[in-house]
Amino acid sequence: MLIFHHIGKTGGTSLRNIVKRNYQPGKLLELYGPNRGSVEWYRHYYHTLTAEQKSTIQCIAAHSAHFMIPVLEELAHPFQVFCLLRDPVDRVISWYHFALSVAETDNGGAGQVGRILKQRNWRIEDIYLNLGCGAENISELHKSFKFFFNGQARTILAPHVATEGLTYTATFPHFYEDKLYAIIQRYYITGSQSRFKESVAYFAQQFGWQDISDVKENVTKTRPKLSELSKEITALIQKYNELDTKLHKISQKQYLPGVQYLSW
Known part of the structure; x- marks a missing residue:
């Protein structure tokens, strides 16, 4: 399966x-x-x-x-x-602008995040300046924004370990990194x-898939290009998403070896 x-x-x-x-x-x-x-x-x-x-x-x-x-x-x-x-910087930017775009129409988590962003008039950096050094179990607000902090690693870990200890900080217990790579x-x-x-x-x-024609869906068109971000914002996102950065880099190098025309 x-x-x-x-x-x-x-x-x-x-x-x-x-x-x-x-x-x-x-x-x-x-x-x-x-x-x-x-x-x-x-x-x-x-x-x-x-x-x-x-x-x-x-x-x-x-x-x-x-x-x-x-x-x-x-x-x-x-x-x-x-x-x-x-790439976590690319994903955070996309997630931020997607949440804003569905704030008035989505009743789920993305819409909730979008409404909070609008109510508080938060820029991307405000998420990290206000919630950084916290954790997902501090408040409902912190919990709503947990996927801005190593969100890919956090979701992969969730069925296997409690993720509350993966705090919204620039450093994290090595236990989570070791567990993530093992998974x-x-x-x-x-x-x-x-x-x-x-x-x-x-x-x-x-x-064994036969039909792999490519049609892009759910593309967030309102977001800026990565090249348009300031170095400060890029560095801030990277600071709070180090585990996602490591995860993405390792996956690029290690988990697509079978396609001969790739050069990771």
Whole structure:
């Protein structure tokens, strides 16, 4: 079984559409929706499926699909997780402007963040100046902005360890770094948003996909280019996303070796 861990603002919506074209009805189980970010939810849901349904499913896809990892391990069911990762500065900028763009229309987490940004008139740097040195369990405000602080690492870690100790600081306990790399090496095949086509080609090689035509979806058009950011803002984002930076660099070097025309 495959698990598509759709990490927000990494090119995941475009990849999702490719995934959907490569699995017949019943073979792809999409579980997008609120309040599904727990192992308990996935364990309960999976046990409601019939034996026939379980045997038919080839891929599970969702923002929270990685919470299936402990469930399938308990059942000794073989699986492979795949996802896209993104340069954290690029992702934070995209996430910030996306949240603003859906502030009036989205009732989920992105809309909530967008409304807070507008109410407080926060620029990107204000997030770090006001919430830096905090943690996700200090307040509801801090929790709402947790994915601006090593957000990709934080979501990958979530089914396996409590992430409250991964504080909103420039340094963090080495336990989290060691655990993150162990999870990636054991369970994940990763691609890079900046090398989307090559990543999809590699996934196709691994998983037998036939239709990998590229149509970009959910692109945040209002955001500035990275080259337009000041060095100060770039450095500030990097300061509070060091683990994501390491994760992205290592994934680029280590997890796309099968595509011969790549040079990482």
